[in-house]
Amino acid sequence: MLHDVSIPYPGLSGCPDYETLDTRTLLARALADPALGRCALVSSFGAESVVLLHLISRIKPDLPILFIDTELLFAETLRYQKSLARLLGLSNVQIIRAHPRDLSQTDPHNRLHISDPDSCCNLRKVQPLQRALQSFDTWISGRKRYQGGLRASLPLFEKDGEKHLKINPLANWSAQDIHDYIEQNNLPRHPLLEKGYHSIGCKPCTRPASGRTGRWSGQNKTECGIHLRNGRVVSRPAAAVLVRDGGFVVKDQQSETAALDLPGDTALQDLPADLHNHSMIRITFSNFADGRGFTLARDLRRRGYRGCLRACGPLLADQYSMIRRVGFDEVEIPAEHARRQPERLWQARANWQAYDYQSRLQGWTRGRQHHI
Secondary structure (H helix, E strand, O other): OOOOOOOOOOOOOOHHHHHHOOHHHHHHHHHOOHHHOOEEEEOOOOOOHHHHHHHHHHHOOOOOEEEEOOOOEOHHHHHHHHHHHHHHOOOOEEEEOOOHHHHHHHOOOOOHHHHOHHHHHHHHHHHHHHHHHOOOOEEEOOOOHHHOHHHOOOOOEEEEOOOEEEEOOOOOOOHHHHHHHHHHOOOOOOHHHHHOEOOOOEHHHEOOEOOOOOEOOOOOOOOOOEEEEOOEEEEOOOOOEEEEOOEEEEOOOOOOOOOEEEEOOOOHHHOOOOHHHOOEEEEEOOOOOOOHHHHHHHHHHHOOOOOEEEEEOOOOHHHHHHHHHOOOOEEEEOHHHHHHOOHHHHHOOOOHHHHOHHHHHHHHHHHHHHHO
16 A cells, blocks of 8 residues: 655655655654654544554554543543553553643633634643643644545645644545555454444534534534644634524534624614615624613514524623513624633523513503403
8 A cells, every 4th residue: 555745845854755655664764764853643542543553553652642631532532542552552652631720710611612612622632732742843643635624635744833843644545545454454443433433522522423524513613723824823713602592502604694783872763774685683782781782672673673683792691581582582792701601601591581571561461451
């Protein structure tokens, strides 16, 4: 099985020779190349990790292997990591975790993955890895082009920021190559594969599905939050959070419905004539104490607007019953605001109709008139 190295990296000594090597020889020569400096393998011990781990075990079993324990992983992954390291004789697996102080300050209730999955990945995965990589010059990744998305044009050697080189030795491998290698070497598979999980990350954000579609299902997210842009590592911006009766939903910019945006202080005479042609109206609150947005929403409903009304801004969970009562369908809050106002606070007000005194008053009035 020959995999061409099509994109050489100029910093490697004897680099042209890498273009014709099979994967195992490429790894062996790269790990012995002084130009790479200190090298580590970063492994999730996920669905396909056993291939690269097996290759390393046959070349350099004492190579540092960085395993990021987000503390939200499946129990099956933790057991698989220990048993596989033992079986393959990998003697230098280093467990990396977020600093307890960072967890207690940023995600004390382990709910950040609901309100802001990008920040959760950054806290539990990206930051710990960046700290661990400070001790190394080169790191090895198990990403593959066939996985699609940002990985479709993955090179074999790439610059990772200003300091690091990253090697993707399996970039050219196909899904069939992976399957064949595991079968030919009789390697143990991740136990969740037989349950329909084909890409395995953290338990709250992984669903049974083919390929990587089970990761962050229903969200506009395909990676852990770090990717390359012009040779630099950057973080994805934190997405806003939508609050609905069912809880938090991360805002999907790509599928966002075109809406009419109105400031909360919009006067009725300034409303556009084509109001009813818009399927959504977003009303922006300058601050949580600005009551004009509530009045505007109520007046829009009284005028017969039947589309979706969204309240946007730094609103508070305590206001949710009022927000729903005046006619809003949902609330959009910034990701940072969602961290300070966690989902449980909004859910405590989710039964907003119990506080709907206007409806009860109207019902009482209608009943009284009917009785008279």
